[in-house]
Ligand SMILES: Cc1cc2nc3c(=O)[nH]c(=O)nc-3n(C[C@H](O)[C@H](O)[C@H](O)COP(=O)(O)OP(=O)(O)OC[C@H]3O[C@@H](n4cnc5c(N)ncnc54)[C@H](O)[C@@H]3O)c2cc1C
């Protein structure tokens with residue numbers, strides 16, 4: 001494209017957003033380089049969605065093996081071996097890193113395995129010492145775990161380290177009440193660790209439908225996960241045998257072998273040199289962008305977690321793709337942020353799309369809700385006293401289904417398909433018109449009256 005710069009596009013960060021943006025921009029004919037300071041693939045592939053989901057699968061065997069006996073299988077006493085799962089998961093992550101690398105190379109994207117910082121509107125400085133120029137720079141540096149600051153906080157780990165633990169902690173204390181806290185509480189509990197979740201408020205999974213949050217909490221407590229609410233850290237002490245003792249407001253000290261902080265992720269913009277190009281950041285350090293992902297500097301764009309819009313992989317990917325199509329493909333494209341489905345891979349999982357009942361009541365004239373509270377057939381035979389809950393939120397005037405909220409086995413798998421109906425603005429009568437597929441759990445979606 002242009003001869004004026006070393007590259008048409010320089011992408012900083014080879015995660016979900018950066019990889020998609022560079023690959024599609026290159027396919028549109030741009031000369032592209034991408035810098036990565038850690039591993040190609042970014043958070044999702046290396047230390048997020050993918051290894052997390054593999055641990056969720058691994059964890060679920062605990063219940064499956066137990067339930068199998070009720071289904072006639074003679075299951076010997078089983079022992080879980082953390083190093084085996086950990087190493088298999090890490091090997092799979094390495095394989096995926098290789099695939100991502102090959103994919104970029106196939107699209108003629110130059111991969112630079114160095115830290116990169118902005119040195120001006122068209123200049124990027126590499127940690128190896130080189131400075132290169134580009135017509136456009138894309139910031140796709142993602143986010144980093146927030147850590148707390150109090151005496152002994154350095155003994156805590158984040159989700160970055162949790163995939164690499166030498167040994168399975170017998171007791172783990174998890175701080176936070178969001179996605180990561182609830183997912184890892186489920187994972188470690190199933191592996192046999194004693195799990196305590198410490199939350200500064202009395203609410204878990206803020207933003208999700210209240211009925212689902214209550215159900216997850218009740219099931220988690222019944223399983224044996226301990227919750228300490230309205231508790232804040234004062235200090236952590238490390239004993240000679242490695243035991244960590246957490247001192248918290250409002251409860252007795254808690255001993256643990258590992259303490260995981262899962263209290264949110266902040267945009268990765270520290271020391272990124274963005275001030276050299278006049279790129280404006282918001283109060284949380286996120287790059288402020290317009291609907292076309294452009295920052296306050298005309299030649300610098302940003303996508304994904306670093307913009308702190310919706311911290312989910314499919315959103316970062318869409319933003320990266322829209323950027324590439326708009327800037328290099330002559331095909332202006334914007335991401336539609338309405339009705340983005342999301343899931344928490346807890347035990348059991350939670351999945352949701354559209355408005356909660358509360359949000360609908362704030363925004364719409366009248367609201368109708370439909371609920372199915374049932375014990376999945378498999379749980380009944382297994383003697384597992386765990387109920388699923390599905391809820392439809394419907395606009396009382398138009399009859400449109402504006403929200404679907406589910407907790408129960410395979411809820412994320414079912415919700416992905418159901419989200420199409422919400423996106424397509426289908427009405428409750430459209431759900432009613434569909435004949436049930438029996439016997440399934442998903443049939444409850446078309447049987448609510
Ligand atoms: C434990 C965990 C589980 C998650 N599970 C899910 C899930 O189930 N579903 C889901 O949708 N989302 C999940 N997420 C969120 C998801 O991982 C992120 O939303 C997504 O990865 C964001 O993509 P990104 O491209 O913005 O950034 P990232 O994927 O974080 O990529 C940014 C990359 O930039 C690199 N980098 C940063 N600064 C520089 C620099 N100066 N120079 C060079 N390289 C740099 C980083 O090393 C990183 O590789 C999870 C996150 C975590 C932490």
Ligand SMILES: NC(=O)c1ccc[n+]([C@@H]2O[C@H](COP(=O)([O-])OP(=O)(O)OC[C@H]3O[C@@H](n4cnc5c(N)ncnc54)[C@H](O)[C@@H]3O)[C@@H](O)[C@H]2O)c1
Nearest residue numbers: 176177178179180181200262263264265311312343344345
């Ligand atoms: N299944 C998924 O899609 C998935 C899974 C994991 C992570 N993620 C993404 O990664 C992001 C980060 O996950 P997360 O679980 O760390 O964040 P989160 O935003 O989901 O939850 C943060 C929790 O920490 C609490 N908190 C915040 N500041 C605190 C403080 N100073 N002291 C004590 N508690 C505090 C909050 O009240 C909240 O309960 C998520 O927002 C999500 O977008 C997605």
